[in-house]
Amino acid sequence: MNTGTIRSIVLAASLASAGWLAATTSTLAQEVTLRLHQFLPAQANVPAHVLDPWADKVESESGGRIKIERYPAMQLGGTPPQLIDQAQDGTVDIVWTLPGSTPGRFPSTEVFELPFMMTSAEATSRAYWDLFESHMKDGEFKDLQILAAWVHGPGVIHSRTPVEKMTDLQGMKVRAPTRVITALVSELGGTPVGMPIPAVTESLSKGVIDGAVTPWEVVPSLKVQELVSNHTEFGGDHALYTTTFVLAMNKAKYDSLPDDLKKVIDANSGQDVSALFGKTQEHYDAPGRELAVARKNNIITLSAEQVDEWKAAAEPVIANWVKEADGKGIKGQALLDEARALIDKYTAK
Missing domain, CATH: 3.40.190.170 (Bacterial extracellular solute-binding protein, family 7)
Structure with missing residues (x-):
């Protein structure tokens, strides 16, 4: 093998090595x-x-x-x-x-x-x-x-007029975020209006809705505490709803x-x-709630005993969901039981 051939082989090998190193470096720095x-x-x-x-x-x-x-x-x-x-x-x-x-x-x-x-x-x-x-x-x-x-x-009811009893929801147009919560508002006597959270501010200010269900933490960004003066919280171990x-x-x-x-x-x-x-x-629920307190808004906290009446009224929402889930090929009651057991498990820790 002559000198020129050897040089060509060495050069080819060097180029291949350089190409491999460049590709490897490029991959690492991707x-x-x-x-x-x-x-x-x-x-x-x-x-x-x-x-x-x-x-x-x-x-x-x-x-x-x-x-x-x-x-x-x-x-x-x-x-x-x-x-x-x-x-x-x-x-x-x-x-x-x-x-x-x-x-x-x-x-x-x-x-x-x-x-x-x-x-x-x-x-x-x-x-x-x-x-x-x-x-x-x-x-x-x-x-x-x-x-x-x-x-x-925990979900809270924010409204123009006080909500202390379920009858207070009668005729009230209330924003709800999802299908299940829309069904809940309806079952409790309100008139649900489905809409994404960003639409709440304008809808409240224009009177399209009379109230909204949201957690406290989103209140500041929507200025809810400035648009309504009543907020209903639910006592006891379980929240009215979540999303x-x-x-x-x-x-x-x-x-x-x-x-x-x-x-x-x-x-x-x-x-x-x-x-x-x-x-x-x-x-971040606490700072949101504090804004309503600072404005001297009316914060209603229902006792566990009062909430029992709401729980009983909400039972059809759960039963209907189980039935609908069964119709979609989901074992509704089994899934509900499993979810409750898991929540209990992690709550106890």
């Missing part, structure tokens, strides 16, 4: 940009205290290789009920949304929205994740990568990540993350 889309203003509690800290943590733990762009208040277009489709079809990469915004599509999640199910948001969120893993992950949510599943703190949320990622986008970046996402997903999100959201 940058991924994920777009997170959601429906509330950036300063609202969930974006500010749940989603932003989560996104910051993912970016940090990826060594800056993952960048999460945050788009609040539907800045990328569409309406809140369209968020789940945006994640599924890849219009965006990650969304925070309510499964209940698309009625009938994720029926198993509704079990946690049934009246007087929730104890604390942290315990109920742990139960929700468990049930998601065992009943929903490979069924209703099979086309999405669910990163977290949680609920908010389910998911942080959902486009499945193809997740699958396209290199294994080490998948691990970063996985480390910031699951039951503990879901429980933290629920706990954090409920934590």
Whole structure:
């Protein structure tokens, strides 16, 4: 073999090695940009205290290789009920949304929205994740990568006129977030008006609705305490209602990540993350309530004994849900029993 041939072989080998090293370095330094889309203003509690800290943590733990762009208040277009489709079809990469915004599509999640199910948001969120893993992950949510599943703190009735008895709801137009809670408002005597949370401020100010059911934590961003002067809380161990949320990622986008970046996402997903999100959201109920106190609004807290009457009136909502679930091929009573047992389990810890 002559000298020229040897030099050619060495040069080819060097080029191949350099190419391999460049490709390897490129892979290791790969940058991924994920777009997170959601429906509330950036300063609202969930974006500010749940989603932003989560996104910051993912970016940090990826060594800056993952960048999460945050788009609040539907800045990328569409309406809140369209968020789940945006994640599924890849219009965006990650969304925070309510499964209940698309009625009938994720029926198993509704079990946690049934009246007087929730104890604390942290315990109920742990139960929700468990049930998601065992009943929903490979069924209703099979086309999405669910990163977290949680609920908010106790639901409260915010109204123009006081609500102390169920009869006070008669003829009152009350905003409700999901199908189950709409059924609950109707069963209790109110006239439910379904609408996403961002529409509440304008609807109250224009008299389209007379009240709304929301947790305390969202009150400041909607200025509810300025638009109504009555707030009805429910005493006892279980809340009037809660709403389910998911942080959902486009499945193809997740699958396209290199294994080490998948691990970063996985480390910031699951039951503990879901429980933290629920706990954090409920934590911000107190500052929201304090704004109403500062305005000297009328805060009505029903005793456990008074709440018993509401519980009895709400029973048909639960029975109807079980029947409907059975009709959809879901064993409604079994799912309800399992959800209650899980909530009890995590509440006792």
